[in-house]
Amino acid sequence: KNQVEQSPQSLIILEGKNCTLQCNYTVSPFSNLRWYKQDTGRGPVSLTIMTFSENTKSNGRYTATLDADTKQSSLHITASQLSDSASYICVVIPLPNTGNQFYFGTGTSLTVIP
């Protein structure tokens, strides 16, 4: 069964600190892996997209890594800000994809405190 599991479920960090969120998946083969940020009561917004051949992708203070051998991805947030408080969702798109298959993780809820 294709699954995407994220850890930790929730995380609280001090403003200015770094943190790393984990995503483990069993989807294989896959087309790409995406990280989304979802603010409370809002829709998810794409942070990074990585194909199976990419190891790392950055978007400002967000850096995603991918290890296709171990089927793990991580999202590293540098110098956290209060506005980083949100849920972070990992999504894996399999191959082949008929257009409706998106495997969503349950998300990591991040709270940044001053």
Add this chain to the structure above:
Amino acid sequence: DGGITQSPKYLFRKEGQNVTLSCEQNLNHDAMYWYRQDPGQGLRLIYYSQIVNDFQKGDIAEGYSVSREKKESFPLTVTSAQKNPTAFYLCASSIWLAGLTDTQYFGPGTRLTVL
């Protein structure tokens, strides 16, 4: 939220009522999707559409209906047959090229509550 809008932001439904959630996009995307989000669960696909006048059931389509009469619009009706409709509903769109999907753009969501 990009060029995809949902309305209303909050919606209250009485028992036995049908309600319709609006989703509009101006991104010229072929594919559109409806998801349901519940606390502690990943997004679950309700319906999706890749072209006008065609749509397919997702994993949890029971109690829901959709239409795709225009490329820009993909409304979702929550019928009285949906026994537990209280949830956060997200609409998304993406470019659809045969066999490949691009980034999904999500709307701001509609929170539906059953009274």
